[in-house]
Amino acid sequence: MALKCGIVGLPNVGKSTLFNCLSSAKAQAANFPFCTIEPNVGVITVPDERLTKLAEIVNPGRIVPATCEIVDIAGLVKGASKGEGLGNKFLGNIRETDAIIHVLRCFEDDNITHVDGNIDPIRDKEIIDTELQLKDLETIEAKYAKTQKMASTGNKDAKVEFTVMSAYKECLEAGRNARTVTFESKEEQDAAKNLFLLTSKPVLYVCNVDETAAKDGNEWTRKVDALAKEEGAESMIVAAKTEEDIAGFESYEDKQMFLEELGLEESGVNRLIKKAYALLNLQTFITAGEMEVKAWTYKKGWKAPQCAGVIHTDFEKGFIRAEVIKYEDYINYKSEAAIKEAGKLGIEGKEYVVQDGDIMHFRFNV
Numbered sequence: 001m002a003l004k005c006g007i008v009g010l011p012n013v014g015k016s017t018l019f020n021c022l023s024s025a026k027a028q029a030a031n032f033p034f035c036t037i038e039p040n041v042g043v044i045t046v047p048d049e050r051l052t053k054l055a056e057i058v059n060p061g062r063i064v065p066a067t068c069e070i071v072d073i074a075g076l077v078k079g080a081s082k083g084e085g086l087g088n089k090f091l092g093n094i095r096e097t098d099a100i101i102h103v104l105r106c107f108e109d110d111n112i113t114h115v116d117g118n119i120d121p122i123r124d125k126e127i128i129d130t131e132l133q134l135k136d137l138e139t140i141e142a143k144y145a146k147t148q149k150m151a152s153t154g155n156k157d158a159k160v161e162f163t164v165m166s167a168y169k170e171c172l173e174a175g176r177n178a179r180t181v182t183f184e185s186k187e188e189q190d191a192a193k194n195l196f197l198l199t200s201k202p203v204l205y206v207c208n209v210d211e212t213a214a215k216d217g218n219e220w221t222r223k224v225d226a227l228a229k230e231e232g233a234e235s236m237i238v239a240a241k242t243e244e245d246i247a248g249f250e251s252y253e254d255k256q257m258f259l260e261e262l263g264l265e266e267s268g269v270n271r272l273i274k275k276a277y278a279l280l281n282l283q284t285f286i287t288a289g290e291m292e293v294k295a296w297t298y299k300k301g302w303k304a305p306q307c308a309g310v311i312h313t314d315f316e317k318g319f320i321r322a323e324v325i326k327y328e329d330y331i332n333y334k335s336e337a338a339i340k341e342a343g344k345l346g347i348e349g350k351e352y353v354v355q356d357g358d359i360m361h362f363r364f365n366v
């Protein structure tokens, strides 16, 4: 269940710079690998200090962090929904992602042209939103008449679909993103999901700023913040170019020092991946053994058998029980024997809701 995020934004806002930061993050720590699959696609590991701490106790053969795929989606300009720029190719790329990272230019630099003349992240955001909305309208209109007809003959599924499509159509025509519409019933929610609309995907706004605004932002980032709040979306500040420079330093210590000089504790890359996880309601449980300490991704709220299924479908089918150790207990007691002795090993059944950071051992039979 690797997470896939697409970076979008107008030309010259800093998308590729951010992508490069991600790709050079590999040098930040030994187990922080990044590999480029295609020039614009990379896989990055999800930073998680807990794995390193556990490994110090368990001494496993290897550490296996969760991964996240990042796509630098270029070519979105005004008119893309009608095939301008790279147009449709780019829109196809977005459709395959779980979440959108929308980069907004919040830095001034006369040497770097802005396609629309001046710095205005709110307008830029609207340009991108409009293109995606137009594409979504196209998706809906392609099925609209047919679904309406089927619904009118009494087809139950078509009725639900038509209700959903109509709600979306109205919303998109008013210039709002599909994610602003919510549905009550499970049937409607499923029908909504099946439309795979671009503007229904969760979005994280990344304000790209200059060094001076790296910590506290500037007047533009505050506007974006306010707008994101209104939409129930997330936003964050990254100084992409500065961080790209920092990523070029050899040693981890040097990098950390420069980050601290900017007033930052953690690199933008780390913060970004963590935000994306939170945005998608993703959490991590851990398995720890001699062979490996490994992070597994699951959706917040999942119960033990469903999480077991992330490892292997047999684990879910033959689920008997789960043995659960809380991360803090593992760190405090330092061995499974000591944890047991202290009565801190939880024996949990089918109804146990797995918590972020739980160290899980599944008992099953096949």
Ligand SMILES: Nc1nc2c(ncn2[C@@H]2O[C@H](COP(=O)(O)OP(=O)(O)O)[C@@H](O)[C@H]2O)c(=O)[nH]1
Pocket (backbone or CB within 6 Å): 009, 010, 011, 012, 013, 014, 015, 016, 017, 018, 107, 108, 109, 112, 208, 209, 210, 211, 239, 240, 241, 242
């Ligand atoms: N001054 C300044 N320049 C930046 C910043 N971020 C990116 N750039 C520069 O802006 C130009 C366009 O950036 P790029 O990442 O290629 O934009 P893209 O078209 O969105 O991929 C490059 O020359 C970058 O070095 C920034 O925060 N400040």
Ligand SMILES: [Mg+2]
Pocket (backbone or CB within 6 Å): 015, 016, 017, 074
């Ligand atoms: Mg680019």
